[in-house]
Amino acid sequence: MSGWWLLWDPACDKMVQSASVIFPCFQLMGKSNPGKSKGSLGHILNTAVLWKVPTERYFEEENGAIEMLPLTVNLAIPEHLGQALSGRFWEEWKAACMCELDKMLEKNVWEAVTKTKDMTTIGNQWVFDIKHQVNGNVKKFKACFVARGDH
Template sequence: MEKESKHKDSSEATPEHKEQEPIAPEEPEIQRSDCLRKRLDWHSKYVMESNVAYCLLMEEEEPSTLQEAMNSSDASQWMTAMQEEMEALHKNKTWKLVPLPQGRKPIGNKWVYKIKRNNNDQVERYRARLVIKGYAQK
C-alpha cells in the first residue's frame, strides 16, 4: 500500500491544510461620534452688560397671580380678559355651581395670564384662562 500511495497520480493530490492557531479575542472597538460638540450659549441672548436685557425682559412680564395682575399697570386689561373668560365659560356651559357634598374638599383653581402678540411683537390682546388644579384631585 505504501508503494501505491507514493505513486498516486498528481491530479488526485489532496490539498494541504495548515493548522490554524486560535485567534485571541480582540478588544471591542469604541465607536466615537465625529460630530463636533457645540457649547450651548442660550444665556447670551438674555444676559448683557449691566443687566440691560434682564430689565427689558421684566418690562412687560405676564403676572403669575391674581394679585400681581390687579397690582400691575395693565390691571384694567387683565380684568377685561378675566371677564371675557368667565363669559365664555358660562356661554359654553363648561361648569355650573352646585353644593359641595359633605366631607369633600373643593379642587382649587388658578388664573393663567398671557399677552398675545402679533408678528410685529405688538400687544394684540390680553388673555386670561381659569384653570383647575387637577393634580390635587383624588
C-alpha cells in the first residue's frame, strides 16, 4: 500500500506509522479530487509500473522495512534523584526506586540504627537506567541505591 507516513506521537512517546494523516495547514486549501480522471497525477502514481513491476510491490517492501525499524527514542537517564522525580517519567522512576528499596528491605541489606557522634555515615546515591526489549521498546525503568566508596 502506498502513502504511509512515519510520525512522532508525543502522547505515546514513540514513532507511529499511518496511512491516514491530516495536515491542518492543507485543509484550508481548496479541495481537489486527484485520481478520478486517467490523466490526473494521483491516477498515474497509483497505477504506475516500474520495470514491469507494479509500484505497489515496492511500497510493500518499503513498508516491511519501516516496520523493522526500532520506533523508540533514546530517553534521557537522570543523573540524580531530584532529576528523576522532577522529569516527565517521575512516576516510573519513583516506582523503580520503591521496588529497589523493597528488595533491600526484603533481603535485610541494612539495619536502621540511631546515629551517634562516634559513627561515620557512608554517602549514597541513586543510579538509574532504562532496560529495553529486543525491538527497542522500553522494558522497565531501573533504579539502584548504592553506597559511595569515596568516604
